Amino acid sequence: MSVEELSDGIFEIDLDGRKTLATKNIMPGISVYGERLFREEGVEYRLWDPRRSKLGAMVLKKFEIPLKYDSTVLYLGAASGTTVSHVSDILRDGLVYAVEFSPRTMRDLIQLCDQRPNIIPILADANKPLSYAHIVEKADVIFQDVAQPNQAEIASVNSKYFLEKHGHLILSIKSRSIDTLASPKKIFKDEVHKLEGGFGVEFEVLQRKELDSFHEDHLGLVARMFVDGE
Amino acid sequence: MVSEFTVWFGRLTLDEAGELIDCHPFEKNPDILAERLLELQEGGQKVPATAPDLRRLAFDCGFVDMDEDYDVLLRDVCIRAAKNRISSTDTDDVRIVHAVEALDDIDKNVNELSERLLEWYGLYFPELELTGEPLSRFVLAFGSRANVPDDHPLFEKASKSMGSELSFADEELLRSFASNLCSLYDTRRHIESYIVTGMGSLAPNLADVAGALLGARLISIAGSLQKLASFPSSTVQVIGANRALFKHLRSNTPPPKHGIIFNNIIIKNAPWWQRGKLARAFAAKISLASRTDFYSGKKDPSIKEKLELKLTAIRNANPSPPKKETKPGGKASGARGKGRKKKGGKR
Numbered sequence: 001m002s003v004e005e006l007s008d009g010i011f012e013i014d015l016d017g018r019k020t021l022a023t024k025n026i027m028p029g030i031s032v033y034g035e036r037l038f039r040e041e042g043v044e045y046r047l048w049d050p051r052r053s054k055l056g057a058m059v060l061k062k063f064e065i066p067l068k069y070d071s072t073v074l075y076l077g078a079a080s081g082t083t084v085s086h087v088s089d090i091l092r093d094g095l096v097y098a099v100e101f102s103p104r105t106m107r108d109l110i111q112l113c114d115q116r117p118n119i120i121p122i123l124a125d126a127n128k129p130l131s132y133a134h135i136v137e138k139a140d141v142i143f144q145d146v147a148q149p150n151q152a153e154i155a156s157v158n159s160k161y162f163l164e165k166h167g168h169l170i171l172s173i174k175s176r177s178i179d180t181l182a183s184p185k186k187i188f189k190d191e192v193h194k195l196e197g198g199f200g201v202e203f204e205v206l207q208r209k210e211l212d213s214f215h216e217d218h219l220g221l222v223a224r225m226f227v228d229g230e
Numbered sequence: 231m232v233s234e235f236t237v238w239f240g241r242l243t244l245d246e247a248g249e250l251i252d253c254h255p256f257e258k259n260p261d262i263l264a265e266r267l268l269e270l271q272e273g274g275q276k277v278p279a280t281a282p283d284l285r286r287l288a289f290d291c292g293f294v295d296m297d298e299d300y301d302v303l304l305r306d307v308c309i310r311a312a313k314n315r316i317s318s319t320d321t322d323d324v325r326i327v328h329a330v331e332a333l334d335d336i337d338k339n340v341n342e343l344s345e346r347l348l349e350w351y352g353l354y355f356p357e358l359e360l361t362g363e364p365l366s367r368f369v370l371a372f373g374s375r376a377n378v379p380d381d382h383p384l385f386e387k388a389s390k391s392m393g394s395e396l397s398f399a400d401e402e403l404l405r406s407f408a409s410n411l412c413s414l415y416d417t418r419r420h421i422e423s424y425i426v427t428g429m430g431s432l433a434p435n436l437a438d439v440a441g442a443l444l445g446a447r448l449i450s451i452a453g454s455l456q457k458l459a460s461f462p463s464s465t466v467q468v469i470g471a472n473r474a475l476f477k478h479l480r481s482n483t484p485p486p487k488h489g490i491i492f493n494n495i496i497i498k499n500a501p502w503w504q505r506g507k508l509a510r511a512f513a514a515k516i517s518l519a520s521r522t523d524f525y526s527g528k529k530d531p532s533i534k535e536k537l538e539l540k541l542t543a544i545r546n547a548n549p550s551p552p553k554k555e556t557k558p559g560g561k562a563s564g565a566r567g568k569g570r571k572k573k574g575g576k577r
Contacts, residue, residue, distance in 0.1 A: 095301060103319045106312055113309055120305050123312045124271060133277040134237040134270045135308065137284040162281050 003040055008068045009090030010059055011045060021048040021056055023089035027115055032085040046089065050214045053083040054145050054172035057214035063207050063222055066141055066168035070094045074139040074162050076126040076154065077146035080108035081119075087143070088116050097136045101125050129158045136162055143170045147177040152191045156199035165227045169203060171195075172211070173219040184210075188219045195223065202226040236275060237284055238267050238307060239293045248282040255293040258303065264310035322432045323455045329425050330443075330450040336418045343411050351404060354393040358384065363415050369408035373401040434529045435519035439537060440512075444494055448516065451490070459517075459524040466520075467491065467513035491516065496541060503551045504544060511540045 002014045011022045022045040029044070031037050036047045050056035059065055067073065070093040078084045078098035087096050098113070099122045100106050106123050113119045124132045126146055139162050144155050151173050159169055173191050175184035188210075195203050203223035211218040232251060235242045240255035256263060285300055294300045344362050347369065351358070355375045360368055372378050374396040375388040382388075396404075425446045429437040433455055436445040451469050452458035458466070468475050470490030478485040488497055488509035500508050515537040522530050 103316050107316055110309060110312055110316070113305070113312075117301070117305065120308045121312045122308060123315045130274070130277050131271050133281060134235075134275075135267065135284075135304070136281065138281050160280070 001040060003045075006059065007065050009092065010065060010067075013040070013045065013047075021050060021059055022046060023048055023086045024092070026089050026092055026118075030115060032112060032115075033080075033082050046086070048086050053086065054211060054215060054218060054220065055083050055086070055143065055170070057211045057218075058170070058172075058209075058220040058222075060214070061209050061211060061220060063209065063220060066170070066222065067091065068094070068140070071140040072137065073097070074136060074142045074158065075099065076142065076144040076158060078105075078109055078121075079145075080105045081112040083145070084109070084119060085112055085116070088112075088119050091118055094118065095120065097122060097132075097139070099124055099126050099132065126154050126158065129161050133161065138162060138164050139167060140164055141168045141170060145172045147174050149178050151178070152194035153199055155195060156201050159203075159225055160199070160201045163225050165225070167225055168206075169221075169223045169225065171221040171223070172215075173221065175217045175219070184217045184219075191219075192221065195221075233276070233278060235278055235282070236270060237287070238263060238270070238304065239284075239288050240291055242282075242287060242291070244278060244282060248278060248280075250287055250290045253287070253291040255291050258293075260303070260306045260310055263303075263307045264314060267307060267311045268315060321454075322428065323449055326425060326428050326432060326446050327450040327454070329421050329428065330446045333418065333421050333425070336414055336421070340411065340414050340418070343407075343414070347404070347408060347411060350407075352393075354396045354400075355388065355391050356393050357387045357391050363412075366408040366411040366415070369404055370412050373405045433520065433523040435522045435533055436516065438529070438531070438534050439519040440491070440516050441494060444491065445516075445520075447490055447493075448520070455520060455524050459521045461517065463510075463514040463517035466516050467509050488513075500545075501551070504548050507544045507548065508541060511537065511544060515540075 001016075004012045004014075006012050009023055011024070013020050013022050025037060025044045025046045029037075031046065033052075035049060037044055038047075039045075048056045048059075050060050055065070067087065067090050069091065071091055072094055073087060073091060073096040075084055075087060075096050075098045078100040081098070084096060084098050095118050097120050098109060100109055101124065103123065106121065109121055113121045120135075122132050122135060126144070127148070127150070142155065142159055142163055144151070144158070146154060148154060151171070155169055155171055159167070163169065173188060175182075175187040178187050178191070188208075192205060192208065196205065197203075203225055205221060205223045208219060208221045211220050232246075233244050235244055240253050242250060243252040245251050256266065285297070288294050288300055294303065344366060347366060348361055351365070351369055358365070358368065358375075368384075375391055375393065376396075378385050378388040422443070426437075426442040429442040429445050433445055433449070436448070436455075436458075439445075440448065448466065448469060449455050449458055452461060461469075468486050468489045471486035471488065474483070474486035475489075477483050487506040491509060491512055492498060494512065496512055497505050497508055515533055519530075519533050522528070522533065
């Protein structure tokens with residue numbers, strides 16, 4: 001068994017010849033959603049299933065993930081906290097603001113927040129960033145995984161308000177939530193175009209790749225925000 | 231330009247560059263802070279053009295003096311706020327919706343289980359012509375048919391039955407199976423009366439016009455009383471007939487006349503040629519009732535009275551089935567049918 005750190009806090013582990021993703025468990029002994037835990041040289045890791053997490057799939061698709069140990073992350077569309085828990089593992093000196101709209105899934109997310117010190121739950125609509133402007137500080141990274149038809153717009157308005165200069169946006173676009181019939185390729189093209197300057201902010205797309213084989217009809221994207229006058 | 235901005239830890243006055251001019255930090259009580267946080271979320275105040283550095287402002291303000299304190303307090307406040315919001319989502323109509331869905335779940339299971347009991351017990355007492363609840367009550371009470379007392383109306387049948395003997399182990403098993411079934415019937419009745427009383431306070435007009443159970447079903451399908459109240463009555467008329475409705479929209483099948491409102495005797499017992507008209511009037515009054523319930527909450531008996539008048543008028547105006555239209559002879563049959571929908575047809 002060998003452990004290799006792919007980027008800050010994200011590990012690739014060779015388990016009997018099968019490579020799997022994992023993060024260091026900041027709450028040793030607790031498995032969040034039934035994932036396997038195991039120890040290696042006194043450190044406990046949590047296996048990370050790329051089929052249940054867009055971010056995990058993006059790591060395996062060779063994206064460079066801009067998360068650092070001490071990043072401040074604004075996480076839009078936290079759902080019940082599967083991916084959020086891994087982000088919280090990665091940011092051992094950072095903080096994640098987890099925004100989720102549905103009270104039902106928030107119920108699960110709060111259980112997670114009760115365990116972990118670096119997640120701040122916010123029950124709000126990501127479409128209305130001003131409804132949490134009095135809570136959230138500037139973020140180094142915005143991660144967005146919402147199933148809404150206006151995904152590019154949500155990412156843009158949130159970035160405009162909350163993202164640091166040169167901050168990064170990690171986005172998972174679900175083509176099925178935009179149009180179930182049109183071809184995903186065309187939808188992705190349109191959405192990326194909108195991102196690159198459709199809503200008053202401009203992004204430089206660093207990497208984009210479809211997440212097929214892990215998530216059907218999803219596009220992963222990492223972008224960096226442009227700042228005026230550059 | 232100087233701007234005011236209230237954030238989770240205090241009321242700030244900022245200059246154009248986002249620097250602090252003046253501030254009033256709030257009291258460091260997590261419960262009060264959480265409450266205020268929720269108010270601000272609803273409030274829709276004006277905010278600066280870009281996010282100020284809240285953390286540094288909290289230091290400048292003297293609210294906290296360490297990063298860690300900021301994190302710990304903010305987390306505590308946000309968790310409290312979210313928990314409060316979640317507990318406030320448990321409203322009366324959510325409870326009714328759950329009760330209705332539980333009712334459906336029970337019905338589904340009771341059907342399966344009672345069917346099983348019928349087949350199973352039929353081996354030992356095939357002449358018993360009971361089904362459903364009476365059957366399970368019978369099995370629970372007597373077990374083997376040998377236990378039926380001689381003054382019981384079924385004694386004759388029981389003593390001459392061609393069924394096989396019931397062993398002690400089997401009898402115990404069947405009895406406990408039947409007792410479970412009986413308690414499901416009891417729970418079902420309990421839920422039903424819960425819905426009736428619940429609807430009486432949540433939506434008295436809807437319960438009056440449509441009946442408590444049907445009203446609750448409508449709320450359950452719509453999602454909440456608010457949503458039901460915002461539906462047009464033509465939607466209310468066909469709620470629950472999704473397949474027929476979409477089939478109608480896709481191809482030229484006749485539109486559905488009624489969805490689950492069919493379950494009310496007004497429509498169920500009506501002759502076929504009145505059903506569409508009655509359903510339309512009925513749905514209109516259901517909408518009206520649900521709106522009255524949601525927006526005023528007062529009981530208004532006139533809705534029901536007006537509905538009765540309208541229904542009587544429809545019944546009197548259409549006493550006999552319409553005669554089939556005879557097509558004017560000689561006309562080219564090709565021209566007919568263009569853009570016309572098939573009339574009649576089944577529901």
